[in-house]
């Protein structure tokens with residue numbers, strides 16, 4: 802909980818020069834969002850702002866990363882973890898592009914099927930794990946090959962285990 806001295810005051814986080822600000826992340830998901838980003842270590846400062854007030858969501862998390870651009874796979878994963886997220890692209894301290902993430906109809910090659918017998922998990926087959934996105938509020942994926950469901954917790958566990 803926030804202390805009473807801080808309550809009601811604006812939390813100041815320094816502006817970034819170039820990079821991205823991922824706003825309107827559901828509370829508690831900032832670390833998950835950070836996890837799906839392919840950070841190579843060459844980025845600048847990273848700020849996680851958690852549990853701040855939001856007119857739209859009540860409470861929200863924010864992730865800011867200097868010197869970062871987002872690829873399509875990263876955007877797809879962010880849309881699964883944080884369907885409400887807004888991406889701000891910053892250049893020279895100004896927002897040059899702002900958009901809401903959009904859940905794709907399907908995701909391919911970014912997460913694995915959790916069924917060990919699925920054809921996509923057989924080394925001799927070249928079927929790429931492909932999932933249909935079947936719910937958008939609490940995203941749920943279904944493997945196109947074997948029908949196995951993947952929840953957001955499965956995705957998070959998988960991403961955590963891989964790194």
Ligand SMILES: [Zn+2]
Pocket residue numbers: 914915916919920921944945946947948949
């Ligand atoms: Zn499968």
